[in-house]
Amino acid sequence: MNSVPKKLQYSKTHEWVRKDDDILTVGITDHAQTMLGDLVYVELPEPESSLESGQECAVVESVKAAADIYSPVSGEVIEINEALFETPQLINDDPYGKGWLFRVRPYENDSPHLLNSEQYSKQVASEAH
Amino acid sequence: MGKKTALYASHLAANAKIVDFAGWEMPLHYGSQVQEHHQVRQDAGVFDxxxxxxxxxxxxTVPAFLRQVLANNIDVLTPGKALYTCMLNEQGGVIDDLIVYKMDDNFYRLVVNSATRDKxxxxLNAHAKEDSLKLAERTDLAMLAIQGPKVRHKLATLFDPTPLQAILDLKSFHAVTLGSLFIARTGYTGEDGFEIILPIAEAPALWEKLVAANIQPCGLGARDTLRLEAGLNLYGADMDEAVTPLESNLGWTVAWEPKERAFIGREALEKQQQAGLKRRLVGLVLLEQGVLRNHQKVIIEGMSAGEITSGSFSPTLNKGIALARVPVTIGAQCLVEIRGKQYPAQVIKPPFVRQGKNNTVAIA
Incomplete structure (x- = not known):
């Protein structure tokens, strides 16, 4: 079974979100990286760029397939994980840690609609059938 | 549920991710397809x-029949020798690519793609009109491919000296029968290695022996990136019935001599050659980081001029690579459209990788 840490929140499109003070860190879930297989390329948003909630803002590609990453919130990109350009495999090895994609500071009044770990696990289970 | 090979249980036991492939439940990988790719380039792997x-x-009447239905000429074969060839329709379109083995004067073995089995x-049946010609699909046989530069070395622990020598003495595209095993020095990875055809009942035991000799199980994912790096076409992607071998970098597999051999498709190929070839299959190497994908557009001088037929990521070169069907006039560079943006790519003559090393030389 793929891991779904309880302390994180999740989107229906298989991103995870961690909230530290007012900053959100975004990555893809263990389930998503397993489905994609070995990752070999990433495109990340420009630092300081502005994202709309639900906007396609990054791409992760495995040998097998490309997947769009959607911003869970409207906000400003404050940091991207540049280590991924050199080593996309970090996403496979440590999806909730070293494989994070970008950090975003949400605009005021925008709180994302996200799933808790239990809801996300249920969604993954339902997709398998 | 799809069809299962004799090794299905072995795959599950080795934690394979199983996918449907032409109606078969086959291993895509056993953990990491990139690791399996490197394993075959540097060491040894086994594929079901x-x-x-x-x-x-x-x-x-088999020899006469094969002279008619295959574009390459079986008359060059002696018993124990193999030939890569296309089987064409009257329009010169590729029905399938296959390997034909001459077993004996009146006994030939064809290994064809599973996705094209029915057609x-x-x-074959529609053209095999002679009563004396017998055609038998061997569903009682399994097939393993062991590939990689260290395969020869690793076989030493698995066979007695006499059969081992017979295997090691095989030249490329030669085969030998050893008891129930039919072993050919062929493959689909660009590495040295063998393909072994054997009775289904014996396949799991041989698989276990190979794995015990540190020949690592590898899935169809690695097989695809290995064959692409080696510049080997995939039927259904790089060629099909709408294109000829001449447009598929397979002109070398068409035997024009003797002139009187009227193989199916010959007339169409001759007409195409006389009219002048318009398209050909080339290799592309993406110059920036990224991954090339099937059906992406190839752009020359601002115009959409061709299409990627097989695109992926080369673990050996660490670059996006592809086979693409393009105008014959293509130069040393082109652009590829990826998600609406255009990226430069180098045009090369495949293979991309030869004996584990970068072989990308620009087309002049």
Missing amino acids: VSHMTIVDMTGQ DLAW
């Missing part, structure tokens, strides 16, 4: 390719 269709043809058998 039992989904491939094996057809044995016997009878006095291949229908085509």
Whole structure:
């Protein structure tokens, strides 16, 4: 079974979100990286760029397939994980840690609609059938 | 549920991710397809390719029949030798690509793609009019491919000295029968290695022995990136019935001599050659980081001029690579459209990788 840490929140499109003070860190879930297989390329948003909630803002590609990453919130990109350009495999090895994609500071009044770990696990289970 | 090979349980036991491939439940990878790719380039891997269709043809009229249905000429074969060839329709379109083995004067073995099994058998049967010609699909046989630079070395622990020597003495595209094993020095990875055809009942035990000799199980994912790096076409992606071998970098597999051999498709190919070839299959190497994908557009001088037929990521070169069908006039560079943006790519003559090393040389 793929891991779904309880302390994180999740989107229906298989991103995870961690909230530290007012900053959100975004990555893809263990389930998503397993489905994609070995990752070999990433495109990340420009630092300081502005994202709309639900906007396609990054791409992760495995040998097998490309997947769009959607911003869970409207906000400003404050940091991207540049280590991924050199080593996309970090996403496979440590999806909730070293494989994070970008950090975003949400605009005021925008709180994302996200799933808790239990809801996300249920969604993954339902997709398998 | 799809069809399962004799090794299905072995795959599950080795934690394979199973996918559907032409109606078969086959291993995509056993953890990491990139690691398996490197394993074959640098060491040794074993693939279950039992989904491939094996057809044995016997009878006095078999040679004449194969001279008619295959674009390459079986007359160059002696017993124990193999030939790569296309089977064409009247328009010169590729029905399938296959390997034909001469077993004996009136006994030939064809190994064809599983995805094209039904139409291949229908085509062969429709043209096999002579009663003396027997065509038998060998569903009782399994097939393993062991590939990689260290395969020869690792076989030493698995065979007695006499059969081992017979295997090691095989030249490329030669085969030998050792008891129930039919072993050929062929493959689909660009590395040295062997393909072994054997009775289904014996396949799991041989698989275990190979794995115990540190020949690592590898899935169809690695097989695809290995064959792409080696510049080997995939039927259904790089060629099909809408294109000829001449447009598919397979002109070398068409035997024009002797002139009087009227193989199916010959007239169409001759007409195409006389009219002048318009398209060809080339290799592309993406110059920036990224991954090339099937059906992406190739752009030359601002115009959409061709299409990627097989695109992926080369673990050996760490670059996006592809086979693409393009105008014959293409120069040393082109652009590829990825998600609406255009990226430069180098045009090369495949293979991309030869004996584990970068082989990308620009087309002049």
